[in-house]
Amino acid sequence: xxxxxxxxxxxxxxxxxxxxxxxxxxxxxxxxxxxxxxxxxxxxxxxxxxxxxxxxxxxxxxxxxxxxxxxxxxxxxxxxxxxxxxxxxxxxxxxxxxxxxxxxxxxxxxxxxxxxxxxxxxxx
RNA sequence: GCGGAAGGGCGGAUGGCCGCUUGGGGACUAACACCCCGAGAGGAAAGUCCGGACUCCAGGAAGCAGCGGUGCCGGGUAACACCCGGGCGGGGCAACCCGACGGACAGCGCCACAGAAAACAGACCGCCUGACGCGCCCGCUUGCGGACGCAGAGGUAAGGGUGAAACGGUGGGGUAAGAGCCCACCGCCGGGCUGGCAACAGACCGGGCAUGGCAAGCCCCACCGGGAGCAAUGCCAAAUAGGGACCGCGUGCCGGUUUGUCUUCGGGCAAUCGGCGGGGCUGCUUCUGCCCCAGCAGGUCCGGGUUGGCAGCUAGAGCGGCACUGGCAACAGUGUCGCGAGAGGAAUGGUCAUCUCGGGGCGGGCAACCGCCCUAGACAGAAUCCGGCUUAUAGCCUUUCCGCGCGU
Numbered sequence: 001x002x003x004x005x006x007x008x009x010x011x012x013x014x015x016x017x018x019x020x021x022x023x024x025x026x027x028x029x030x031x032x033x034x035x036x037x038x039x040x041x042x043x044x045x046x047x048x049x050x051x052x053x054x055x056x057x058x059x060x061x062x063x064x065x066x067x068x069x070x071x072x073x074x075x076x077x078x079x080x081x082x083x084x085x086x087x088x089x090x091x092x093x094x095x096x097x098x099x100x101x102x103x104x105x106x107x108x109x110x111x112x113x114x115x116x117x118x119x120x121x122x123x124x
Numbered sequence: 125g126c127g128g129a130a131g132g133g134c135g136g137a138u139g140g141c142c143g144c145u146u147g148g149g150g151a152c153u154a155a156c157a158c159c160c161c162g163a164g165a166g167g168a169a170a171g172u173c174c175g176g177a178c179u180c181c182a183g184g185a186a187g188c189a190g191c192g193g194u195g196c197c198g199g200g201u202a203a204c205a206c207c208c209g210g211g212c213g214g215g216g217c218a219a220c221c222c223g224a225c226g227g228a229c230a231g232c233g234c235c236a237c238a239g240a241a242a243a244c245a246g247a248c249c250g251c252c253u254g255a256c257g258c259g260c261c262c263g264c265u266u267g268c269g270g271a272c273g274c275a276g277a278g279g280u281a282a283g284g285g286u287g288a289a290a291c292g293g294u295g296g297g298g299u300a301a302g303a304g305c306c307c308a309c310c311g312c313c314g315g316g317c318u319g320g321c322a323a324c325a326g327a328c329c330g331g332g333c334a335u336g337g338c339a340a341g342c343c344c345c346a347c348c349g350g351g352a353g354c355a356a357u358g359c360c361a362a363a364u365a366g367g368g369a370c371c372g373c374g375u376g377c378c379g380g381u382u383u384g385u386c387u388u389c390g391g392g393c394a395a396u397c398g399g400c401g402g403g404g405c406u407g408c409u410u411c412u413g414c415c416c417c418a419g420c421a422g423g424u425c426c427g428g429g430u431u432g433g434c435a436g437c438u439a440g441a442g443c444g445g446c447a448c449u450g451g452c453a454a455c456a457g458u459g460u461c462g463c464g465a466g467a468g469g470a471a472u473g474g475u476c477a478u479c480u481c482g483g484g485g486c487g488g489g490c491a492a493c494c495g496c497c498c499u500a501g502a503c504a505g506a507a508u509c510c511g512g513c514u515u516a517u518a519g520c521c522u523u524u525c526c527g528c529g530c531g532u
Binding site for chain 2: 021022023024027057058059066067068069070071074075076078079080082083109110
């Protein structure tokens with residue numbers, strides 16, 4: 001994969017498009033698949049979703065905190081997914097990012113981004 | 125200046141880059157792909173505790189029962205358990221604060237511990253009187269008198285002590301000692317009078333006092349309330365099914381008309397109309413209405429199914445500012461200006477700078493203060509929508525009032 005700098009550029013046309021998971025069943029399937037724990041989050045990935053898209057879901061349980069803390073953690077996870085997955089994701093895979101209490105909302109953003117790249121590297 | 129009381133307001137700002145949801149517009153047949161413009165979390169969005177709007181269900185109305193709620197009075201409001209004003213009680217020097225604040229002669233129940241006694245009177249320690257007699261002392265006229273103590277019995281509830289509460293309180297008179305036994309004041313009860321819309325207050329007259337507390341135990345009284353909730357509800361599409369079992373009520377009666385059909389020409393059967401009857405529609409009753417009577421409106425259970433999209437969905441008892449009018453006020457009216465999220469695994473952001481307010485650290489200085497560095501830092505995220513209440517909250521700004529001290 002070409003590692004374009006984490007530039008705040010829009011993903012160029014032609015790169016992978018993301019779809020958001022909405023079905024509870026998809027989340028349950030992903031949670032039973034491979035997982036990689038990182039300091040800022042946990043990545044779950046399940047190949048073969050039967051589509052030609054990269055699909056992504058976010059989970060922040062009540063353990064992460066109150067509603068404000070959960071929303072903030074989810075937004076940061078969404079942002080790193082938006083920056084990394086169109087370049088480094090694998091077609092036909094469902095990814096689920098799970099937030100962690102205190103860490104996901106406070107870890108420096110560039111570390112969070114490199115965490116996701118490392119996690120994807122370990123998956124393959 | 126110090127200490128205190130009651131409110132009101134705010135709750136970071138600006139910019140760059142990259143995004144999300146949505147309204148409008150743009151060339152195009154269209155798709156959600158692109159471009160432009162606009163909008164996009166709170167004072168509590170929270171707890172889900174009250175009150176409503178709205179939707180569906182119970183056919184409608186009234187009464188009764190049951191259940192739930194409210195509970196000093198008046199006003200405000202769509203409504204409220206909210207708000208405003210007033211009354212009463214309690215706290216505070218005061219500003220001010222607090223109050224489940226209707227009824228204990230409708231009835232039942234309860235009043236722990238302590239205490240003699242806890243609701244109807246009673247008497248533990250006491251106080252007072254004191255028969256018969258006993259003890260002891262004194263006097264002398266030597267068997268009489270007197271003092272004291274004990275004491276059967278009686279009077280009393282002042283004092284002690286217990287308690288949340290002890291059968292009105294304080295003072296005086298009175299008495300053997302005492303007691304509303306009598307008197308004054310206070311309290312209480314009753315009565316009318318005056319003021320007030322009222323809660324209530326005031327003075328007056330009468331009564332020696334009868335009526336302990338708990339209604340936050342049941343209860344009584346007055347007033348209010350049908351149930352479930354936007355996962356309500358409606359529509360569309362797909363998939364599955366085009367069901368089964370049991371219970372209940374029941375296989376009606378009379379009359380008319382026409383049509384069809386059968387006829388042994390009497391009529392029968394079916395359809396149709398009217399009446400009666402039966403059944404169903406909220407726990408009961410009444411009135412009214414609707415439906416059903418050949419299978420079905422109704423009930424219970426089993427099986428199957430239980431996904432997606434659209435609407436509801438944000439402009440309404442709207443909210444806020446200012447001015448005027450009415451009102452002590454809450455609030456109402458009129459005019460004018462401004463604001464006005466609409467997601468749906470759930471948008472309203474991510475990140476980087478700069479600034480400002482507070483906070484922290486270091487250095488200089490007796491101090492006021494000055495310089496440098498670090499740090500947006502409290503509670504917290506709309507979920508149908510409004511009005512309240514309650515709870516959480518770093519820090520900042522501000523108004524009025526009270527007490528004390530100082531100065532004029």
